[in-house]
Amino acid sequence: MPVELLESWSIGPVVVPTRIVLAPMAGVSIQAFRRQGRRFGAGLVCSEMVSAAGIEHRNERTFGYLRVAADEHPLAIQLFGAEPRAMADAARLVEAAGADIVDLNLGCPVKKVTKTGAGAQLLEDHALACRIVEAVAAAVSVPVTVKLRRGVEHGSRACLELGPRLVEAGASALTLHPRSARQMYTGEADHALTAELVERVDVPVIASGDVTSRAKAIEVLEQTGAAAVMVARGAQGNPWVLREIAEGEAFRPTREEVAAELIVFIREAARELGERRAAGFLKKFYGWYLGHGRFPKPFKQELVQLQTTEEVVLRLLAAAPAAAPLVERLEADLPAPEDEVLLDRLPISAYGGG
Ligand SMILES: Cc1cc2nc3c(=O)[nH]c(=O)nc-3n(C[C@H](O)[C@H](O)[C@H](O)COP(=O)(O)O)c2cc1C
Numbered sequence: 001m002p003v004e005l006l007e008s009w010s011i012g013p014v015v016v017p018t019r020i021v022l023a024p025m026a027g028v029s030i031q032a033f034r035r036q037g038r039r040f041g042a043g044l045v046c047s048e049m050v051s052a053a054g055i056e057h058r059n060e061r062t063f064g065y066l067r068v069a070a071d072e073h074p075l076a077i078q079l080f081g082a083e084p085r086a087m088a089d090a091a092r093l094v095e096a097a098g099a100d101i102v103d104l105n106l107g108c109p110v111k112k113v114t115k116t117g118a119g120a121q122l123l124e125d126h127a128l129a130c131r132i133v134e135a136v137a138a139a140v141s142v143p144v145t146v147k148l149r150r151g152v153e154h155g156s157r158a159c160l161e162l163g164p165r166l167v168e169a170g171a172s173a174l175t176l177h178p179r180s181a182r183q184m185y186t187g188e189a190d191h192a193l194t195a196e197l198v199e200r201v202d203v204p205v206i207a208s209g210d211v212t213s214r215a216k217a218i219e220v221l222e223q224t225g226a227a228a229v230m231v232a233r234g235a236q237g238n239p240w241v242l243r244e245i246a247e248g249e250a251f252r253p254t255r256e257e258v259a260a261e262l263i264v265f266i267r268e269a270a271r272e273l274g275e276r277r278a279a280g281f282l283k284k285f286y287g288w289y290l291g292h293g294r295f296p297k298p299f300k301q302e303l304v305q306l307q308t309t310e311e312v313v314l315r316l317l318a319a320a321p322a323a324a325p326l327v328e329r330l331e332a333d334l335p336a337p338e339d340e341v342l343l344d345r346l347p348i349s350a351y352g353g354g
Pocket of ligand 1: 023048078147208210234
């Protein structure tokens with residue numbers, strides 16, 4: 001039977017309207033990225049990983065990651081940590097903030113994270129990983145999901161043993177990025193392993209890794225029997241790839257469309273992060289958006305040199321004046337800011353961690 005990308009599926013009671021999931025990416029998956037992803041056809045979007053310890057210590061930057069807008073749902077907020085109680089407390093807060101799903105990170109290969117026993121390191125401590133899932137599943141009423149790599153070392157198959165145990169511990173879905181932590185992002189994702197995991201568990205599996213086109217999405221779904229594909233690097237500065245995967249037609253945006261999307265993204269990022277942080281955060285996005293032969297190379301260099309986001313917006317409008325009405329249309333469709341959940345508007349009890 002042909003694979004249908006626009007079919008809905010479910011994680012526990014949460015209905016996901018398409019079989020395309022926008023990946024969690026640290027330094028990328030801010031709210032503006034997630035809302036845009038939903039608009040372009042992702043059925044589920046994820047926050048970047050949020051530190052359970054940061055939540056425990058009421059770190060202001062960490063709290064900033066937990067803002068939820070009306071048009072993001074369904075939304076998974078991802079937590080990382082190695083301490084079951086802290087993870088459970090953080091999960092309660094994330095649920096109160098409006099997450100439809102709490103996702104747990106068992107894949108981050110970065111030393112700063114693994115040396116604390118968190119992220120991919122948990123692929124080597126199955127008992128602790130299961131205790132974390134149990135504690136979090138007991139703490140919240142929304143589904144708990146886990147995103148894992150294949151294992152720590154090259155060629156590891158740890159995920160196949162651990163996956164079913166995580167499900168037994170309470171995970172309602174698993175995402176597999178079948179590279180080892182050692183591999184980081186090199187080589188290819190080995191989706192033969194994803195197919196094996198699908199065979200071993202009776203919950204939905206999301207296939208992550210190297211999905212950058214509709215053809216690849218269909219190939220991975222057919223090869224693995226996964227419930228959905230996850231798109232990460234392919235969607236950086238390129239939300240149109242989500243539309244292509246969802247709707248089947250290769251979509252080459254015009255310059256005006258690219259400029260309009262980037263302008264809305266810049267303004268939303270500035271609103272979300274504040275001008276100072278946004279100005280630095282956004283620089284990598286300029287190359288991502290303007291590449292693909294959409295704008296001449298020196299133009300990106302020019303934007304990166306500008307100091308404020310408003311200067312960048314003005315420069316984009318000068319280069320593509322017909323983007324202005326598109327921006328207006330896109331902004332008119334954004335929900336009112338008062339529909340957004342910010343943590344300082346949550347009841348005090350949500351912070352209590354009790
Ligand atoms: C910049 C970047 C940041 C990432 N951050 C996270 C993260 O916070 N949590 C997570 O589970 N995976 C993270 N990932 C992994 C992706 O979600 C995804 O599994 C991986 O990139 C493979 O998919 P791709 O080939 O489509 O990029 C990150 C990847 C990238 C490139």
